[in-house]
Amino acid sequence: MIRLLPPLLILGLSACASTGQAQRAPASAQETTTNVSDQAGGHDPRLHAAPPQAPPIASPVIVPLDAATLAPLPRESITATAHERTLHCEGVPLLALLRATGVMPAEPLRGVQLTRYVQADARDGYRAVYSLAELDPTLGNRKVFLVDRCEGKPLADEDGPLRLIAPEEARPARWVRQLKSITVIVAP
Ligand SMILES: Nc1nc2c(c(=O)[nH]1)N[C@H]1C(S)=C(S)[C@@H](COP(=O)(O)O)O[C@H]1N2
Numbered sequence: 001m002i003r004l005l006p007p008l009l010i011l012g013l014s015a016c017a018s019t020g021q022a023q024r025a026p027a028s029a030q031e032t033t034t035n036v037s038d039q040a041g042g043h044d045p046r047l048h049a050a051p052p053q054a055p056p057i058a059s060p061v062i063v064p065l066d067a068a069t070l071a072p073l074p075r076e077s078i079t080a081t082a083h084e085r086t087l088h089c090e091g092v093p094l095l096a097l098l099r100a101t102g103v104m105p106a107e108p109l110r111g112v113q114l115t116r117y118v119q120a121d122a123r124d125g126y127r128a129v130y131s132l133a134e135l136d137p138t139l140g141n142r143k144v145f146l147v148d149r150c151e152g153k154p155l156a157d158e159d160g161p162l163r164l165i166a167p168e169e170a171r172p173a174r175w176v177r178q179l180k181s182i183t184v185i186v187a188p
């Protein structure tokens with residue numbers, strides 16, 4: 001009886017026995033021969049049909065804005081002009097916050113990272129978004145700051161205590177006053 005089995009099937013059966021691992025029962029001798037080629041270091045195209053999957057990125061991610069998170073970040077002086085008024089402010093780069101909190105990779109963005117955006121919400125319901133790609137120094141390189149002081153004083157309640165300021169922008173429409181939260185979202 002054993003002499004009637006194809007030689008590769010016999011090899012396959014003995015390979016299973018020698019590894020001692022639980023194996024799914026082969027459905028056919030043909031499949032068993034494929035397994036044998038796997039054991040010998042060959043490739044079963046069925047096991048490699050899907051491209052490698054990037055690990056999923058959490059979304060939404062709420063970025064902490066508390067003093068303990070902001071205090072260690074680098075502070076910069078900012079001069080920003082809007083509506084013919086020039087402000088002299090201080091704050092931390094949004095990029096530094098996003099990287100320090102692990103929300104944004106330090107490397108140039110690629111793949112799904114290019115579909116993520118920062119949503120800034122204000123207490124009065126105003127909101128604006130910036131894409132991560134426009135903040136990436138190798139892409140848009142847009143400077144956006146979380147400002148907490150202007151003209152040497154903490155921001156007044158109607159503006160602060162935190163305000164986003166993007167000094168390079170031609171209009172201050174995305175300079176979100178009364179900043180309440182920052183959320184990073186993968187575009188659905
Ligand atoms: N929270 C909040 N931020 C906001 C707005 C707003 O209505 N609420 N208006 C935006 C727009 S359209 C502009 S032009 C500027 C106005 O800033 P200013 O009031 O300091 O001139 O703030 C931006 N930030």
Ligand SMILES: [Mo]
Nearest residue numbers: 171172173174
């Ligand atoms: Mo505006």
